[in-house]
Amino acid sequence: MRLNVAIVGRPNVGKSTLFNRLVGKKLALVDDRPGVTRDRRESEARLGDMTINIIDTAGLEVAGEDALETRMRLQTEEAVAMSDVILFMIDARAGITPMDEYFANVARKSGKPTILLANKSEGRKADAGFYDSYSLGLGDPVTLSAEHGIGMSELYEQLVKYEEIKLKELGISHEEMQLLAMDDGPEVNVSIEDGESEVPLYDPTKPLRVAIVGRPNAGKSTIINHIIGQERLLTGPEAGITRDSISVNWEWNDRKFKLFDTAGMRKKARVQEKLEKLSVSDALRSIQFAEVVVVTLDVTIPFEKQDLQIADLVGREGRAIVIALNKWDLVDNPQEKLAELREKATRLLPQMRNVPLVPISGLTGKNLDRLLQSVLDIYEIWNMRISTSRLNRWLLNVTKHHPPPGVAGRRIKIRYATQIKARPPTFVVFCSRPDALPESYTRYLLNDLRATFKIPAVPVRMLMRKGENPYAAKAAKRKIH
Structure with a gap:
């Protein structure tokens, strides 16, 4: 029911700046150079009392049939096709260019209502460009400064007319639309009480946030396109096409997902440009x-140093992880290759034991259902909560089998354990001298905990703390007297 609004125009006129202002967050990347935005980005935005769906698009450019710019333009044309209103933006300081005239004609031919925005209108330098914009034949321009927030009320007055037309067709008033928007209030996280039963920490009705990450040209965008069954994200043979992190909503087996396509991450030393x-x-x-984070590996060159660093970063952030072995259609001996990669994963990622390795092909769609099922499985483990009684029965058995070592002739007493949070599972073990407990013994406890309660792959944190001495207060009193 919301108005779908697409922002279009040639490169570097300020489309992403306006998008960020309307959304109220710096979602889209903004830079002085032209052509920063490549994929279209969608989000909910508010303007006054009106809620709209805003679409940021790539700068319109004329290029050859197979060029990246042409594929970017096709993405923009899809955004125009799905929109109710087009915001056609020009740079008032630069004036009207032949490219503005060409694409203004394209906007007219689309048949969609078009609002002309003369951006960067602060100051006298923009006056000439503002008056020139009448020549485009798109009606009276709205003077705007997306960076400084000038002209937002005029833009609201223009958009609300088209919202009223759409709502009239649906038989809904503007006031009723606002009441419906208020009913969609913010989602509340489900709280957990510590007890004997293991309670799920998550609400299955909320979209599961899944980020697809990896090195450049590993096939991340291709995977998402094949999952959702449409060319939603820009792809091609060139490395580093994706710049913004683009979110896509999807539903699979009655489970909602929010998939995030991300830019390829190269070695830090090679990242020089702003x-x-x-x-x-x-x-x-x-x-x-x-x-959940899906680390995408190019199976033709798997487990490069950068792949391991990305996986380690995900673990340190405490996120659940699944490794997707992409381009599996290029592998000749799949069984042997998979066994080899499992051995490598165990050896190179010891901190993520039994991490799920899913051989897939983003190009053909092979095993993508299996990938999504692995994501759901690892997500449940990431949300795992173990009752305190079960933990302490385990702690009693494991310390009886292998007691903590003595340090400087004194025994270390391990008294109690509890889980203080999930996402990732985090445990606190209380003992008499946590500073003297060897790291190797903490590792032993952690590994046994993983094996006993079947917690593979996800990061598990174990904190050693000193319990309160019940006789400390009495000893202090004796010293005073």
């Missing part, structure tokens, strides 16, 4: 906000 640094930062932010 734009690539912004892209990598956006990818890292996607990892931080994801629940």
Whole structure:
């Protein structure tokens, strides 16, 4: 029911800046150079009392049939086709260019209502470009400064007219639409009480956030396109096509997903340009906000140093991890190759024992259902909660079988264990001298915990703490007297 609004125009006129302002967050990458945006990005936005779906698009350029710019333009044309209103943006300081005239004609031919935005209109330098924009034949331009927030009220007045037309067709008033928007209030996280029963920490009705990460040209965008069954994301033989982290909503087996496509992450030493640094930062932010991360490996050159660093980063962030072995259609001896890669994963990623390895092909769609099922399975483990009574029965048995070593002639007493949080599973073990407990013994406890409660792959954190001495207060009193 919301108005779908697409922002279009030639490169570097300020489309992503307006998108960020309307959304209220810096979602889209912004830089002075043209052509930063490549994939279309969609989000909910608010303007006054109106809620709309806003679509940021790549800059329109004329190029050859097989060029990257042409594939970018096709993405923009899809955004125009799905929109109710087009915001056609020009740079008022630069004036009208032949490219503006060409694509203004394209906007007119689309038959969609078009609002002309003369951006960067702050200051007198923009006056000439503002008056020139009448020549495009798109009606009265709205003077705008996306960077400074000038002209938002005029844009609202234009958009609300088209919203009223759409709502009238649906038989809904503007006021009723606002009440419906209020009913869609923020989702509340499900809280957990510590007890004997293991309670699920997550709400299965909420979309599961899954980030697809990896080196450049590993096939991340191709995987998402094949999962959702449409060319939603820009793909091609060129490495580093994806810049922004783009989210795509999808439903599989009655389970909602929010898939995040991310920019390829190269070695830190090779990332020199500001734009690539912004892209990598956006990818890292996607990892931080994801629940499950799919690390995509190119099976023709698997487990490069950068692959291992990405996997280690995901583990340190505490996210559940699945490794997708992409381009499996190029493998000659699949059984032998898979056994070899499992051995490598065990040896090179000891901190992620039994991490799921799923051989897939983003190009043909092989095993993509299996990949999504692995994501759901590992997500349940990541949300695991173990009752305190079960933990302490395990702790009693494991310390009886292998007691902690004595240090400087004194025994270390391990008293109690509890799980303080999930996502990832985090445990606290109380003992008499945590600072003296060898790291090897903590590792022994952690490995036995993983094996006993079947917690593969996901990061598990174990904190050693000193319990309160019940006789400390009495000893202090004796010293005073």
